[in-house]
Amino acid sequence: MTARSPGRRPGGPDTRGEILRAARESFAGKGFAATSIRGVARDAGVDAALVHHYFGGKDELFVEAMALPIDPRQVAATILDGPVDDLGRRIVTVFLGVWESPDGQQRMKALLRSMVSSDQVAQLMREGLTRMVIAPVSKALDVPDARLRVSLVASQLVGLALTRYVLELDPITTEPAAELVDRIAPALQHYLTG
Known part of the structure; x- marks a missing residue:
């Protein structure tokens, strides 16, 4: 049995979905301006770099989280x-x-x-x-x-x-x-x- 390394969990099968869930909650609860990539990552239990990997930045995360039909x-x-x-x-x-x-x-x-x-x-x-x-x-x-x-x-x-x-x-x-x-x-x- 290998020991789990400390820190945030790596990307898994539903990591993207967890990030989107955390982003929707943050955008809805705090608004656009007060939502941060680090805060979303913390709430999703992942590293901020993983949020950047999946979405690039806050604008892209907003577009995905709100399911807008166009950017x-x-x-x-x-x-x-x-x-x-x-x-x-x-x-x-x-x-x-x-x-x-x-x-x-x-x-x-x-x-x-x-x-x-x-x-x-x-x-x-x-x-x-x-x-x-x-x-x-x-x-x-x-x-x-x-x-x-x-x-x-x-x-x-x-x-x-x-x-x-x-x-x-x-x-x-x-x-x-x-x-x-x-x-x-x-x-x-x-x-x-x-």
Whole structure:
């Protein structure tokens, strides 16, 4: 019989699952800002290096733990890839693209309902999305009230998601996504640069 070496346990068959469980609990209980890789590792009973091995960093851990259908950093990169004068169109196109996919719609509905019914989930999503999407988009605008402008866009998008996918309010629900992009993009662009 060999003696077990001191320290944290190595990765096992469900180590990744244990890390995700600990991360979900930490994100839900403490929020994004107060959650740390070391704390998650401690709660999962593993070394912090193993969390980095599986997830890379806190942003990746957040995306996995929340089971987001798309990485918010990729969303920000896609939105920012082009001229500022077309930002509103790119934002609504990417947003509807996520929601229009069957897997994306199912996950986003669950997430939206959770945010509306749970202050903890709302705070967690607010902190994570602010860091990974709102802050980079605001920085690209290079105006003093950029955060307000991007927040106004977010308010429009949340309203669109509620009316199209949760309340299923006609004709918004039955309107083709391309038509919604054409109608909503100018309003979003006005918020951003008007």
